[in-house]
Amino acid sequence: MIKLKDILFENNPPNLLIPHRIEGRVEKYVQAKIQKYIKDGSKGDLNLSKLALTELPHNLKNIKVGGDFYCYDNKLTSLDYAPSSVRDSFSCYRNELITLRGAPTHISSDFYCYQNKLPSLQYAPISVGGEFMCSTNKLPSLEGAPTSVGRDFMCSANQLTSVDGAPKRVGGYFYCNNNTKKFTKDEVRAVCDVGGEIII
Numbered sequence: 654m655i656k657l658k659d660i661l662f663e664n665n666p667p668n669l670l671i672p673h674r675i676e677g678r679v680e681k682y683v684q685a686k687i688q689k690y691i692k693d694g695s696k697g698d699l700n701l702s703k704l705a706l707t708e709l710p711h712n713l714k715n716i717k718v719g720g721d722f723y724c725y726d727n728k729l730t731s732l733d734y735a736p737s738s739v740r741d742s743f744s745c746y747r748n749e750l751i752t753l754r755g756a757p758t759h760i761s762s763d764f765y766c767y768q769n770k771l772p773s774l775q776y777a778p779i780s781v782g783g784e785f786m787c788s789t790n791k792l793p794s795l796e797g798a799p800t801s802v803g804r805d806f807m808c809s810a811n812q813l814t815s816v817d818g819a820p821k822r823v824g825g826y827f828y829c830n831n832n833t834k835k836f837t838k839d840e841v842r843a844v845c846d847v848g849g850e851i852i853i
Contacts, residue, residue: 679704679706680710682704683701683706684710684712686699687699687713687716691716694719695716695717695718696720698718698720698723698741699716699720700721700723701722701723701727702723702725702727702744703725703726703727704727705727705728706724706727706728706729707728707729707730708729708730708731708733709724709732709733709734709735710734711734713734713735714734714737715737717737717738717739717740718736718740718741720740720741721739721741721742721744721762722736722739722742722743724744724745724748725744725745725747725748725765726747726748727748728748728749729748730748730749730750730752731752731754731755732745732750732752732776733755735757736757737757738757739757739760740762741762741763742760742764742765742783743756743760743764743765744765745765745769746765746766746767746768746769746786747767747768747769748769749769749770750766750770751770751772752773752775753771753774753776753777753797754776755776756778757778758779758780759778759779759780759781760778760783761783762781762782762783763781763783763784763786763804764777764778764783764784764785764799765784765786766787767786767787767788767789767790768788768790769789769790770790770791771791771792772790772791772792772793773792773794773797774792774796774797774798774818777797777798778799779799779800780799780801780802781801781803782803782804783802783803784802784807784825785798785799785802785805785806785807786805786807787808787811788808788809788810788811788828789809789810789811791811791812792808792811792813793811793812793813793814794814794818795808795816795817795818798818798820799820800820800821800822801820801821801822802820802822802823802824803825804823804824804825805825805826805827805828805849806819806820806823806826806827806828807826807828808828808829808832809829809831809852810831810832812832813829813832813833813834813836814833815834816836816840816841816844816845817844819841819844821845821846822845822846822848823845823846823847823848823849824848825848826847826850827847827850827851827852829841829852829853830852830853835853836853837853838853841853
């Protein structure tokens with residue numbers, strides 16, 4: 654049963670279609686959803702967001718997601734056991750991530766890991782075909798960032814004092830505003846081939 658206090662104190666309205674913070678029931682719901690996804694041929698999106706998960710289910714590791722994978726708005730501290738392959742976008746924003754360990758090595762579309770507690774981009778995908786957004790973390794540097802990003806790269810609102818480690822190629826805009834250091838466009842272009850504008 655959903656308690657009134659839970660509704661009042663949550664930032665987001667609860668999903669009334671799933672069990673709400675009852676021990677064991679969320680796990681059963683998640684496993685049923687994963688098994689149905691596998692039975693259906695792993696086609697389309699797989700959404701495990703807003704379930705208060707502290708870790709991803711272990712049986713996700715060998716699944717190849719045929720669409721987008723969503724695990725945002727949970728309590729994850731790592732991406733251990735994440736799907737080995739995701740055809741489209743990977744969204745793990747608004748968790749408590751302190752590491753990207755477990756992330757797929759290549760993402761053909763977007764990778765969103767903003768609003769976490771990341772002190773490093775170690776274990777980030779090597780290449781991202783769409784956008785890469787790591788804003789609002791605790792990053793002092795960009796070491797470990799993807800080597801190439803097809804569209805926009807967003808690292809705003811961190812603790813950056815250097816752009817060393819930035820992708821070698823960004824096809825879209827490069828956002829690095831609101832960091833510890835205010836960078837110049839020349840500093841960014843010295844380490845990255847940026848196809849669009851640089852937002853400082």
